[in-house]
Structures are given as C-alpha cells and as structure tokens.
Amino acid sequence: MQEADPLVDFSMGVELSFCGSQDTYRIDLAGHVMKQLRAVQSDLATTVHTWASHYHWSETEIFAVAPWRRDVISWH
Numbered sequence: 001m002q003e004a005d006p007l008v009d010f011s012m013g014v015e016l017s018f019c020g021s022q023d024t025y026r027i028d029l030a031g032h033v034m035k036q037l038r039a040v041q042s043d044l045a046t047t048v049h050t051w052a053s054h055y056h057w058s059e060t061e062i063f064a065v066a067p068w069r070r071d072v073i074s075w076h
Helices: 029-055 059-063 067-072
Strands: 011-015 022-026
C-alpha cells in the first residue's frame, strides 16, 4: 500500500543527533484532516448563528456575502 499511495500510510523517520537513535512515527493524516474540517464546520455554524441573530438573515443571504467579508467582522 505504501508504494501505491504513501499518504494512506504516512510515517516519518526521526534521528536524534545527540545520541544517534532512530525511530519511525506514523502520522494519521486522515484523522488530522477530519479534525480540521470539524473545526471549520463549527466556526462556520457559529458565524451563521451570529449573523442570523444580529441581522435576521437566512443562510442563503449569509452565504451570499463573500467569505473574506464574513471573516473580517468581529462580534466582541
């Protein structure tokens, strides 16, 4: 599997320079990506709720605003 798609089974070799020991660590890229996706989804849900609460807009109206414009407004 490693030869066919190295990102499926991603690992990283580490060598400690002070003692010369080596070890290999597996990295769960899919798990990391899913964690990031959940964080972005949560932030977006919070943004939609906040905008809807303040402006009484629908999701369609909120998503019609460019993402960079939604991100610059702070609700402190």
